[in-house]
Amino acid sequence: MSVAHKVALVTGAAQGIGRGLSEILLKHGAKVLLTDVNQAAGDKTLAELTAKYDQSRVAFVQCDITKQEQLETAFATAKSQLGGIDIVVNNAGIGDEGDRWENTVDVNLKGTVKATKMAIDNLRKDRGGKGGVIVNMASMAGLNPNPCGPVYCATKAAIIMFSQCWGMNPDVTGNGVRINILAPAFVDTDLVKQQLQKGKDVIRPDIAAMMVERVGIMPVEQVAEALLELVTDESKHNAVLKISASTGKSYQ
């Protein structure tokens, strides 16, 4: 499947991995609705991307994935402003541990659940959708436990399980919808540079530093290429694509 002329909705698209995923989709001819809780960052990224790509192919709408009504507005905007929805990338996520661990459950788990369910309802052909593909952002931390982010790891493991359960549902597979999971290790974004490596909201920052040292940090572009593989290869369904600076790309 080519992404050219397809419409993608990306959450957490204002920076980091989400911005990289949005840009590779634009580079390959897709139309992209950028969504993010951060209005200012979203506006800035929109201005930068419209300077590089046809402004009719990219838009931004503020959306906190924990808010059902904001998700509904985002999906409606993709349809009204960009002409439909073919690809949904549930990328938004945070890594609060310690006293703020419930934020991480709200965003990473509950927000991704809300957005996935809405994506399925909008894509499935028996409900007026065109079919399409959903890619949920998990992490290698959802496959391999570590002592630095027990809640974060749990939310990422839950995203994998939740996504694959829906991927087994005939209402999904029988109505033209594919669901895949992306599971990166460390990526060069604020979540790593401004949080993990600064030991903010991390349990045992010393161990986190050793993990980063051992595993390495990859550029956003490497994750974006992996996303393209999950979106364009129509044989990929319920796949978990792992990607790490030290061990490269492999399927779970």
Ligand SMILES: NC(=O)C1=CN([C@@H]2O[C@H](COP(=O)(O)OP(=O)(O)OC[C@H]3O[C@@H](n4cnc5c(N)ncnc54)[C@H](O)[C@@H]3O)[C@@H](O)[C@H]2O)C=CC1
């Ligand atoms: N950076 C890394 O090493 C890895 C990151 N991931 C995952 O990739 C995703 C993106 O992470 P990064 O780009 O590194 O982080 P980041 O912190 O650089 O960007 C996250 C984006 O999500 C947005 N966001 C946060 N809460 C939101 C909410 N409630 N609703 C909508 N948007 C929200 C932020 O405003 C920000 O623009 C996350 O799900 C993260 O767990 C997975 C594996 C590795």
Ligand SMILES: CCC(=O)/C=C/C=C\C[C@@H](O)/C=C/C=C/C=C\[C@@H](O)CCCC(=O)O
């Ligand atoms: C405190 C919250 C938290 O955990 C913050 C995480 C920050 C970065 C994002 C996270 O998703 C990255 C996880 C990376 C895991 C990497 C290592 C191992 O689980 C497997 C490495 C495989 C290999 O040896 O290459």
